[in-house]
Amino acid sequence: MIAWSKDDERLKEGISLWFGKFDEDRPRYGREPAFPREPWLAVMESGILRLPFDEKWGGLGQSLLTTMYVLEELGRCCRNTGLNFGITTHMVSTGVALQRFGSTALKDAHLPQVCAGTAVxxxxxxxxxxxxxxxxxxxxxxxxxxxxxxxxxxxxxxxxxxxxxxxxxxxxxxxxxxxxxxxxxxxxxxxxxxxxxxxxxxxxxxxxxxxxxxxxxxxxxxxxxxxxxxGLLVLDHVRTWEILCCFIVGTGEIRRRLDRCVAYAGERSAFGRSVGGFQAVAKRIVDMKIGLEMSRKWLYDTAEKFTAGRKVTADLATAKLVADRIAATLGLGRAA
Missing domain, CATH: 2.40.110.10 (Butyryl-CoA Dehydrogenase, subunit A, domain 2)
Incomplete structure (x- = not known):
């Protein structure tokens, strides 16, 4: 797997300090079909929307891999899945398309607002x-x-x-x-x-x-x-980013679920010992862990290959399948 730099670690930790604010009033947003306006203000302040964009337009100049690294932590820490979806949709469908294919004048006019989140x-x-x-x-x-x-x-x-x-x-x-x-x-x-x-x-x-x-x-x-x-060249580029970013958020969600399962297996007792000591339970947790790490490896390896300019059609399809299967076992089906 990738050896993340100290700068990557610091960036992830700095932005993750905001994830609690992203999650505020989550039960209300889980009941009502409404865009989370208040949490979006925290999203704007955090700088997460700036990750993959050039500094000349207000971005943080980070690579696809580093962007995914932070988004994985977003999935682990923020339980407002609708907000997470909105973040990746905004960042990739408009921002990535504009930065990669827009004219300089078009980027000058709109990319700073995309980076800031003032234009959704x-x-x-x-x-x-x-x-x-x-x-x-x-x-x-x-x-x-x-x-x-x-x-x-x-x-x-x-x-x-x-x-x-x-x-x-x-x-x-x-x-x-x-x-x-x-x-x-x-x-x-x-x-x-x-x-x-x-x-x-x-x-x-x-x-x-x-x-x-x-x-x-x-x-x-x-x-x-x-x-x-x-247009289909633009869409192909955008959809590659979209799949990698959406599914890496999903692996963060899987990690959160797995952590809860491990904690519960240690707390819950039956027949005088924790249920985590039973083979059937331990095997299920191990299978979940293996599935999680397989998902992460396929997604990050595919991102490395894509960044190097190599064809990733088959890799992307495999990464989606692997990630979706483990998500399904936890009731976290993805779509992209």
Whole structure:
């Protein structure tokens, strides 16, 4: 496994001091489908949203691996899973896409607000008819001088009810197949862009979703991420980050559950000794520990390979499968 530096350790410990504030009033956010506004203020102050972004735009300049290291601790310490989901959605779907593919002018205009958390980000991929099949999307973007006019509908937009910036994927050339999709950065107040009512996600009440509607929404060409027709390249990069970050948060949640199981097995007694001394119980705990470490290894090894510029399609699929299986044993199924 990776040998973390002292700087990595200090960064994780410093940001983790805020995780108690992230968790404040969690029972209320577990009952009501509402974005956790008060905890989000603590998120902004903590600096966690700044992790993977360049210092010139207000970021902390950290690598993907270090970012994952801190996010794993977030999963272990913060039980507000909806807030955790909102953090990774904001950071990756908008921030990572903008930093990697946005023009300098576009980054200058928006990335500082993304780093600070004053502008909440998301992306819109899924559609009512085609689901997450990017090649089957029907949202269109038609060239009109120095702009594109976007029309269509998106569904299940994470952070949507409160999003200020949305990366919208739309088809610019219907006959071009994989080269016919383009990514646009769209501000919430853009005429023609409207948001539906919040929809509660299963197990993520504090991360409400919504639909998004585009009615001849006029977006400047300068707001294209990457280039025309390269939207699936943007999405592939973003989804790799998204899977690695979401699932590493999940391993933190698994570690918290495992720690509780170990503690309970030591406290609970039966037949004159702690239940942790029974072979059946001990075996289950050992299996959970092995599953956790397998998940961590696959995720971090895949991140190292991705950072080195190598293809990780198979590694990513395996990491998802391994992490999801151990999560399922603890009732912590993930989706990405």
């Amino acid at each position: 980000g998301t992306h819109a991929v899924t559609e009512p008819d085609s689901g997450s099949d990017a090649l089957g999307m029907r949202t269109t973007a038609t060239a009109d001088g120095d702009c594109y006019r976007l029309s269509g509908a998106k569904a299940f937009v994470g952070n949507g009810p409160v999003a200020d910036l949305v990366v919208v994927y739309a088809r610019t050339e219907p006959a071009a197949g994989p080269l016919g999709v383009t990514a646009f950065l769209v501000a919430r107040d853009t005429p023609g862009l409207t948001f539906g009512d919040p929809v509660e996600g299963t197990g993520l009440k504090s991360a409400p979703l919504c639909s998004l509607f585009l009615d001849d929404c006029r977006v400047p060409r300068t707001h294209i991420l990457g280039r025309v027709g390269a």
